Amino acid sequence: MKAMVIKNFGEAEVFERAEIPKPELKPGHVLIRVKASTVNPIDYKIRSGLLKSLVPETGVLGFDVAGTIEGIGDGVNKFIEGDEVFGCSGAVKEQSGALAEYQLVDANLLAKRPTNLSLEECVALPLVSITAWDALIRGANIKEGESVLVHGGAGGVGHLAIQLAKMKGAKVFSTVSSEKKAEIVKGYGATPINYRNFSVSQYVEEHTDQRGFDVVFDTVGGDNLMRSFEAAKLEGRVTSVNTRITCDLSILHQKALSLHVVFMIIPILYNQDKGKVLHGEILKEIVNGVEKEAITPLIHEEIFPFERIAEAHSLLESGKATGKIVLRGFGIE
Structure with a gap:
């Protein structure tokens, strides 16, 4: 599958487009066809080498994910194939990030997207x-x-x-x-x-x-x-x-x-099941707020395709973005 990866630490230009293995299903997880992701400060801190110890083994960053479930692992009963979901899936150590065609994600970290937001809109919310x-x-x-x-x-x-x-x-x-x-x-x-x-x-x-x-x-x-x-x-x-x-x-x-x-990636970083469940429950509360129109994400005016991830990182680091920088997945119109 296609992915944007880092093989070295450095400036935003270190991203490369690569072919990497498609993840295989495992219990408690779902396989997501990634439609959108975002850029968070932790992404560029890992990329630059400031947080070297957190770099994912695959070199694929992207903490927020939104997409369609294409596979259900054993033990997952709250989603079905075809569900549109979003969450903060993480991109640290053993957990590969969202900047790829597919991502394997612990089902506890996810929620169904709000009915009044698109995937590109709701992906701005999780982290x-x-x-x-x-x-x-x-x-x-x-x-x-x-x-x-x-x-x-x-x-x-x-x-x-x-x-x-x-x-x-x-x-x-x-x-x-x-x-x-x-x-x-x-x-x-x-x-x-x-x-x-x-x-x-x-x-x-x-x-x-x-x-x-x-x-x-x-x-x-x-x-x-x-x-x-x-x-x-x-x-x-x-x-x-x-x-x-x-x-x-x-x-x-x-x-x-x-x-x-607050260090919200602790459940992902230390594989804490209780914390992952809590993240999923919080997202359900956020969905309720969105559907009641009490919560609205602030999104930067330009959506960047995954292939332009370097530009998106540079923009966030410049401090000139207004709102969350959203990324559009491979092959998504």
């Missing part, structure tokens, strides 16, 4: 929506009426976080860097805060009367983690997808903050 759900629903356990600050609300994870928080009845705010991004987060129901114009103390005073936010979700990471701690109220909850920094955590003690860290 980012599961991440946002883990952070806000499972981790922070947000409640109706609470104030939630999302750092990076116009991004892939951030715009889903805003929508999930709104579904729970929270008052949502989001930091942004431009008027364009401010309009995006307003469209999803959040109050925008341009962090270039206001310090943390200024926007905490303006929007919370100096009390601080009940929940702060940091999708940015780095030095922004400390700003998240500063923005949270006493005994508030902070969640983050990127805590790979060295910092003084004394503020957590001073404010009695709780910190929840």
Whole structure:
């Protein structure tokens, strides 16, 4: 079968089109004819060599998948051949990614696509929506009426976080860097805060009367983690997808903050059946939200065929994409 593979680490141009063996069915799995995938930051971090230890054995990246089931393994009873499904299937170590004609995927990681989205639309959801759900629903356990600050609300994870928080009845705010991004987060129901114009103390005073936010979700990471701690109220909850920094955590003690860290590929990376089942259940909740029109994915205006994966990676790394970059599978019109 056709696939886009990496045989070396480096810039986006390291991708090659290759012929690799079609995966064989095994128990608990389904064989998907891949119709679409996406580009996530973890993809280019693996490709560049920053996360060398995670590279899939086949060299095939692509964490998100959407397509049609063409084979059912023993023990799978919630899908039938012909079902259109989507999920975050992973692309690490023994798990080959979605940038191929076919992918073998653990059935627990999948859900049937929403009836009101195409495969190319719903593929923009899995990794980012599961991440946002883990952070806000499972981790922070947000409640109706609470104030939630999302750092990076116009991004892939951030715009889903805003929508999930709104579904729970929270008052949502989001930091942004431009008027364009401010309009995006307003469209999803959040109050925008341009962090270039206001310090943390200024926007905490303006929007919370100096009390601080009940929940702060940091999708940015780095030095922004400390700003998240500063923005949270006493005994508030902070969640983050990127805590790979060295910092003084004394503020957590001073404010009695709780910190929840999200690394959503753990069930795939460590082959945790319980976690895989949870991912599938979260996707069903996301489907419900989509079908009720409470969740809408933000998708970049241009869809890239798999053969142009290098361009898609370069675009994501440039920071110039607005919305999720979606990829169209081999031979798909």
